[in-house]
Amino acid sequence: MIKTRAIVLHRFPYSDSSWIVKALTEETGTVSFIVKGGKRKDSPFRGALDPLALCEIVYRENPNTELQFLKEASVINWHVHLRENLLALAKAQVMAEIVLRYAPAGVPLEGEFSLLEEALAALDAPDIKLPADDNSEVKLPADSEVKPPASNAPEVKPPAGNSPEQDAAPSLPAGIKQSANKSGVFARWLLDICELWGYHLDMSSCSRCDHQIEGAPADFHPETGAFVCKSCLGVETPRARPETLAGFETLRTGRAIAHPEFVENALLAYLRSHIGFMREINSLKFLNETRKLYDRSR
Incomplete structure (x- = not known):
């Protein structure tokens, strides 16, 4: 019998009363x-297996079948x-889908679990008011028509049976410090997952002269991960947008990112050039639609 923490990555119907659930477990x-x-409304698993929930599960592993049977499941967060x-929900769905589609199969994924747990906890933390010129968190208009996919976005209501501790403001995992804002959470996760999967990005040095880059890089090439300093770029026209380059600098220094979508897209392009993205990341479409809505409300 295996008892482990798990993060629900995806869930889809199996029959009128059952689910197929794909989860990232801490141990397996x-x-x-x-x-x-x-x-069913009286299911003992109700709420614990909602997409993006952190839960504790107990199951007996059967090596002869792909689908395992759960014995117990309870909500942690x-x-x-x-x-x-x-917007936070849309980014979380992309992170979950990338792990589901591209993380190594059949092996323990402690690093992937830790990074995703940390990112979800950071996105779940209560909003912190930032200076007006540095605040990337925007309230949605009341008449917003963009809705998350039904299968991945349960009603925003804590599952019945939560303890007072679970209903209170969420806390980050032990040893993890809460950042001053959420603008860099997705970009930082992309940077860390690239590092974990062996695709290191050196944001501090120029790929041409190896000198330290002062301030924002002058250019970035997502297909190679190369950063270029101002001296080496010279009179060449940079391929990357100014918002992307500024985003890399603020990501490196830990400050709030004014327009995180640019550096997020650059990191997604870098990751795609290495792992292929042969299958479409379906949740990216929802993220892009949500970004447009937030842009209109700025």
Whole structure:
């Protein structure tokens, strides 16, 4: 019998009353479960297996089948604040889908679990007011029509049975410090997952002269991960947008990123050039639609 913490990456219907759940476990990597009766209102698994929930599960591993049967599941953190923020939810879905599609299969994934747990906890933390010129968190208009996919976005209501501790403001995992803002969470996660998977990015040195880059880099090439300093760029026209280059500097220094979507897209392009992205990341479409909505409300 295996008892481990897990983050629900994806869930889809198996029948009128059951789910197929794909989860990232702390000890055994990605595991697929069949949850019979999981849709019923009186299901003992209700809430614990919602997408993006952090839970504790107990199951007996059967090496002869791909689908495992759950014995127990209980909520640790449902990430209620994350679910109330459409942009944070969209970014969390992309992170979960990247791990599901591209993390190594059949092996423990302690690093991937730790990074995703930390990122979800940071996105779930209560908003902190930032200076007006540095605040990337924007309130959505009340009549917003963009909605997350139904299968990945349960009603924003904590599952019944949560303890007072679970209903209170979320806390970050032990040893993790809360950042002053959420603008760099997704970009930092992309940077860290690239590092974990062996695609190191050196943001501090020029790829041509090896000298330290002062301030923002003058250019960035996502297909190679090369940063270029102002001296080496010379009179060449940079390929990267100014917002992207400024985003890399603020990401390196830990400050709030004014327009995080530019550096996020650059890091996604870098990751794509290395792992292929042969299959489409479906949740990217929802993220891009949500970004447009936030841009209109700035």
